[in-house]
Amino acid sequence: DAMVIQNPRYQVTQFGKPVTLSCSQTLNHNVMYWYQQKSSQAPKLLFHYYDKDFNNEADTPDNFQSRRPNTSFCFLDIRSPGLGDAAMYLCATSREIGSRRGEQFFGPGTRLTVL
Amino acid sequence: AQKVTQAQTEISVVEKEDVTLDCVYETRDTTYYLFWYKQPPSGELVFLIRRNSFDEQNEISGRYSWNFQKSTSSFNFTITASQVVDSAVYFCALSNNNNAGNMLTFGGGTRLMVKP
Numbered sequence: 221d222a223m224v225i226q227n228p229r230y231q232v233t234q235f236g237k238p239v240t241l242s243c244s245q246t247l248n249h250n251v252m253y254w255y256q257q258k259s260s261q262a263p264k265l266l267f268h269y270y271d272k273d274f275n276n277e278a279d280t281p282d283n284f285q286s287r288r289p290n291t292s293f294c295f296l297d298i299r300s301p302g303l304g305d306a307a308m309y310l311c312a313t314s315r316e317i318g319s320r321r322g323e324q325f326f327g328p329g330t331r332l333t334v335l
Numbered sequence: 336a337q338k339v340t341q342a343q344t345e346i347s348v349v350e351k352e353d354v355t356l357d358c359v360y361e362t363r364d365t366t367y368y369l370f371w372y373k374q375p376p377s378g379e380l381v382f383l384i385r386r387n388s389f390d391e392q393n394e395i396s397g398r399y400s401w402n403f404q405k406s407t408s409s410f411n412f413t414i415t416a417s418q419v420v421d422s423a424v425y426f427c428a429l430s431n432n433n434n435a436g437n438m439l440t441f442g443g444g445t446r447l448m449v450k451p
Contacts, residue, residue, distance in 0.1 A: 262426060262441035263380070308378055323370060324439060326380035 223247070224327035226311050232333045233301050241296040241330045243311030252294040253324065254286060255310040263310055269294060298332075306334045337362045339429050339442035347448045348417050356412045356445045358427030364388075369403065369410045370428040370439065380426070386410065417449045 225244045233239040243252065251270050255263035267276045269288045283305070285297040298305055308331050312324040338361040348354045360369065371383040384394065386403050394401045398415045414421055427442040 260444075260446075262443050263439075265438065268438075310378075310380065312380075323382045323385050324380075325382065326372075329378040331378070 224311055224313055224325050226309075226327035226330050228330060229328060230331050230333070232335060233298075234335050235303065236300050239298050239301055239332065241298075241309050241311075241332070243294045243296070243327055244292050245294075245311075245313045245325075246292070247313055247315070247325060248291060249313035249315040249325070250291075251314045251316065252288060253312040253314075254284075254294070254296045255312065256305075257308040257310055257329070259307075266296070301332070301334045303334050306332055308332075337364075337367075337429050337431065337440040339427050339440050341425075341427055341442035341445050343445045344443065345446045345448070347450065349450050350419060351416050352449075353413060353415050354417050354447065354449075356414075356425050356427075356447065358410045358412065358442060360408050360410065360427070360429045362429060362431060364431045366431070368430040370430065371401070371410075371412050372426045372428065373423045374426065374444070375423040383412075414447075417447075419449050419451055422447060422449045 223246055227242050231239060251268055253268040254266045256266055257263040265277050266280045266284055267286050283299050287295045296309060308329045310329045311327040314324045340359045342357055346354055367388045369386045373381045373383055384401055391403050391405055400413045402411045410427060424444045424446045426444045428439040430439050
């Protein structure tokens, strides 16, 4: 089945120690997104790629970076995680279909714990 | 600016009861898309429905139904004969037609608890 895969599902890191979360998709979608979701809150968009074009949200901290080496993979790098970065990180994809706007397909998320 | 409001933060019902989740949105765009997503305890956001702003027909899918009313800027979601497996957080979201991606503006979510 075509899907969005996130590894690992649970990640523990230490305060200040860089961490990378990964996302892959078999849907061949143009657009990939990274969201941060804290407890009892809605997902918050960090950035997205439209093909190779990177689009950062204005309020995304510099501590968060992303890479998309090819259509299938997208990475979220947190350079120096703080306690406030503990959250669920959701990856999503979408395909633009002419003038229609397709829905976003989400992965299962990676829950990040910062010690 | 776009905004989605889900006034109900938590709803608790007993199995087999009907329940309606409210969603009110604000946008200046004439063309936009509305969505509902379900987030079970496992964490994955599951797509339920997309509705575009030109289609005000209500939709029914099994026990789920959606009522879209542009006059009141609402897109409410009803679950008929609720089941324990319906327990989840439900998000309403809005997307406009003005960008290359599909930027979603989420509401705050409604946590639905269905008790046996």
